[in-house]
Amino acid sequence: MKTSWPILLLLLCLTAGSACRQGTHTSFSQPPESALVLDSTTLGVSTVIQDLNVPWEIYWGPDDRIWFTEQSGTISAVMPETGERKVMLVIPEVYRQRSLGLLGMALHPTEPYVFVDYTHLKKNSTIVSKLVRYTRTKDTLKDPLLLLEFPGNTGHNGSRVTIAPDGKVMLATGDAARYPNAPDTASLNGKILRMNTDGSVPADNPYPGKLLWSRGHRNIQGLAFTSNGHFFASEHGDATDDELNLIRQTGYYAWPHIEGYADRPKEKAYADTFAFIPPVFSWTPTIAPAGIDHYLSGKIPEWRNSLLMVTLKNASLRVIRLNETQDSVLGETVYLSGIFGRLRDLCVSPSGDIYLATSNRDWNPGKGFPKEHDDKIIRLSPIPSAGNLPVLPQSANLNTASLAKGAMLYASYCEACHKPDGRGIKGSFPKLDKSPVVTGDAAALLQLILKGSKKNTGEQMPGFAFMPDEDIASVVSYIRGAWYNQADSVSATDVQKERKKAGQ
Numbered sequence: 001m002k003t004s005w006p007i008l009l010l011l012l013c014l015t016a017g018s019a020c021r022q023g024t025h026t027s028f029s030q031p032p033e034s035a036l037v038l039d040s041t042t043l044g045v046s047t048v049i050q051d052l053n054v055p056w057e058i059y060w061g062p063d064d065r066i067w068f069t070e071q072s073g074t075i076s077a078v079m080p081e082t083g084e085r086k087v088m089l090v091i092p093e094v095y096r097q098r099s100l101g102l103l104g105m106a107l108h109p110t111e112p113y114v115f116v117d118y119t120h121l122k123k124n125s126t127i128v129s130k131l132v133r134y135t136r137t138k139d140t141l142k143d144p145l146l147l148l149e150f151p152g153n154t155g156h157n158g159s160r161v162t163i164a165p166d167g168k169v170m171l172a173t174g175d176a177a178r179y180p181n182a183p184d185t186a187s188l189n190g191k192i193l194r195m196n197t198d199g200s201v202p203a204d205n206p207y208p209g210k211l212l213w214s215r216g217h218r219n220i221q222g223l224a225f226t227s228n229g230h231f232f233a234s235e236h237g238d239a240t241d242d243e244l245n246l247i248r249q250t251g252y253y254a255w256p257h258i259e260g261y262a263d264r265p266k267e268k269a270y271a272d273t274f275a276f277i278p279p280v281f282s283w284t285p286t287i288a289p290a291g292i293d294h295y296l297s298g299k300i301p302e303w304r305n306s307l308l309m310v311t312l313k314n315a316s317l318r319v320i321r322l323n324e325t326q327d328s329v330l331g332e333t334v335y336l337s338g339i340f341g342r343l344r345d346l347c348v349s350p351s352g353d354i355y356l357a358t359s360n361r362d363w364n365p366g367k368g369f370p371k372e373h374d375d376k377i378i379r380l381s382p383i384p385s386a387g388n389l390p391v392l393p394q395s396a397n398l399n400t401a402s403l404a405k406g407a408m409l410y411a412s413y414c415e416a417c418h419k420p421d422g423r424g425i426k427g428s429f430p431k432l433d434k435s436p437v438v439t440g441d442a443a444a445l446l447q448l449i450l451k452g453s454k455k456n457t458g459e460q461m462p463g464f465a466f467m468p469d470e471d472i473a474s475v476v477s478y479i480r481g482a483w484y485n486q487a488d489s490v491s492a493t494d495v496q497k498e499r500k501k502a503g504q
């Protein structure tokens with residue numbers, strides 16, 4: 001089937017002539033291998049190219065090829081229709097180790113420039129990051145021009161590069177695992193920087209003479225502009241609080257003082273003194289977000305006006321629905337969980353097909369990965385029906401607004417005892433992760449949360465009857481779905497009922 005498909009297509013093309021090019025999916029030589037069924041659209045899932053070694057950035061080029069970096073230092077361009085690959089450049093001075101190597105890349109839409117960011121080990125053994133501009137020709141990249149060199153470290157080197165709608169180069173740098181860097185306006189680490197295509201400071205930058213655009217970032221792994229020019233970044237949290245941030249010029253995002261929302265006493269106190277911009281969404285437990293892109297095509301109507309985000313630890317594609325003004329999150333749906341392993345980046349073709357890059361040959365592969373032909377670039381493209389293709393498992397629909405509130409409430413009221421990871425402390429505070437009390441009968445669970453435990457020895461569980469019904473519903477729904485738990489959520493009406501039973 002696999003080998004005969006291109007021949008079949010070729011025959012079809014020869015006999016049907018131009019009809020071949022007009023079809024929405026028949027012009028690809030890679031057959032769909034499975035199907036993802038949405039409300040009204042069925043997506044065929046096919047492998048564009050395989051046997052790669054951590055395609056870190058994939059970028060739809062102005063030449064209608066997918067350009068990609070591999071972490072060890074190779075830049076290639078692949079024809080999406082055929083999977084034919086051309087190696088454009090190998091950069092020998094790339095230093096690959098753990099999360100380090102050839103990372104972000106962006107192609108300028110109107111000028112022949114390619115911007116790449118990578119780590120390099122100097123003769124004196126210090127690690128630096130470099131942003132280098134190459135000039136693109138059909139077959140190669142030439143004339144490297146070093147735009148910026150800045151401190152690196154054995155972790156937290158970012159980075160993504162993208163081109164703003166006004167043609168400026170936007171570079172996200174990691175904090176280089178030195179926390180004081182991020183807030184410090186004098187350091188280039190933990191920042192988003194804005195520069196001209198020759199690396200100079202634009203005359204209209206907010207801090208005269210400085211590349212600084214926003215600060216207080218830990219380790220950004222995704223950058224994208226929406227169609228109306230809003231600028232988003234995905235960012236790795238520490239033990240908790242991965243973030244999706246809406247980036248404003250001069251914005252302060254408060255790492256390392258505030259993780260996620262200002263929801264712990266120390267964070268609240270800090271936020272009283274220092275103005276900061278909270279994330280538009282945050283994830284605890286962490287999912288390790290990576291590449292993001294705005295999807296505006298009508299080709300997959302269910303996903304129109306979403307931010308598409310891939311994740312590493314959570315190994316999924318997340319479709320994050322935006323409001324009409326593209327500045328807040330309405331909800332989130334999770335697809336492909338665990339199926340292709342870690343996902344590092346994605347890009348969208350002008351016709352609305354979606355391409356994903358796996359990252360199973362990196363330093364931290366999940367159980368059962370890498371598989372034989374990892375890593376891959378995968379395409380999601382509408383097909384008329386699933387036919388005989390295996391249908392991938394259903395997605396998980398998350399009630400984001402309420403879950404976000406639940407996570408916040410958990411952080412303020414529960415995690416001091418039960419811990420952010422829900423594992424508790426042995427002998428004192430029971431674990432909530434995989435607890436049958438949490439995932440079992442909702443009525444009994446609500447009674448416990450309302451009344452607390454009546455045990456008169458050892459540690460006690462306080463009662464939370466003082467919290468409004470809505471809040472109890474949010475936090476209980478959160479613990480029932482967090483970590484490895486997979487129980488249904490509860491509603492404020494359920495809480496009201498149990499409150500009455502308890503005579504409160």
Ligand code: HEC
Nearest residue numbers: 413414417428429430435437438453455459460461462464
């Ligand atoms: C001051 C510490 C403390 C706080 C704060 C706390 N708990 Fe507890 N929790 C306990 C203790 C102690 C127990 C064990 C009680 C017992 O065995 O009688 C417990 C038990 C539980 C259980 C039962 C778990 C099982 O498997 O038996 C759940 C569910 C629970 N807590 C949820 C919560 C939620 C939700 C919050 C926040 C709204 C919270 N707890 C806040 C100390 C705490």
